[in-house]
Amino acid sequence: MLRQERAPFADSRELRFAALWDRAMGGAPATAGSVYGRLAKLYGESHRRYHTFDHIWHCLEEFDGATLLAEDPDSVELGLWFHDAIYRPGAPDNERRSANLFRQCAAGCEDLALQRQVGELIMATTHRKPLERRDEQLIADIDLSGFGLAWEAFERDGQRVRAEFPEVDDSRYYPGFLRFLRGLQERSTFFYTDYFRRRYERTARANLRRLVESLSARGYSPV
Secondary structure (H helix, E strand, C coil): CCCCCCCCCCCHHHHHHHHHHHHHCCCCCCCHHHHHHHHHHHHCCCCCCCCCHHHHHHHHHHHHHHHHHCCCHHHHHHHHHHCCCCCCCCCCCHHHHHHHHHHHHHCCCCCHHHHHHHHHHHHHCCCCCCCCCHHHHHHHHHHCHHHHCCHHHHHHHHHHHHHCCCCCCHHHHHHHHHHHHHHHHCCCCCCCCHHHHHHHHHHHHHHHHHHHHHHHHCCCCCC
């Protein structure tokens, strides 16, 4: 009996990535299979609890509902696949290093404008400055769409993020986390795009307020 060989792309995630890579990365010598394998290894690192392929898949599902909003859908989707590829909890340069990884994988691609665009989109997920370009706003909204989940699911996500910092005690972790949350609260709107505001703004605001009040009641402050 002949042994059945495993297909090069065995599941829907691999198939989706392969189609995207082959469509967008003309001229790049890196194959879809090799790049996907590298991403799978990174997103499967043992220290990750939230920033895994599950987060990427959630983002892609949200993107599928908002694809028509994108000026360059392939660039946004590539940005989503790579935006948390490099992740060291608490490191200030995860997004920059993730963008650099994309550039390495894309080396040789004929579309230099796309390479530049994807790098900029990855950097938009730092959420550190206001965004004006539509695709940057879209990828940022997708990345934070988990704030619009039902409270129980939102709380589980928060617990998974907290679990990525086992060596940091609560007295150090939560003040910094609160600073991030307060920054989100100070926005005139939580989401940039009308699409995500209609879907999740009210729930995201309620979740954010409930979480900040809970942490404040436990004695934490954003100092």
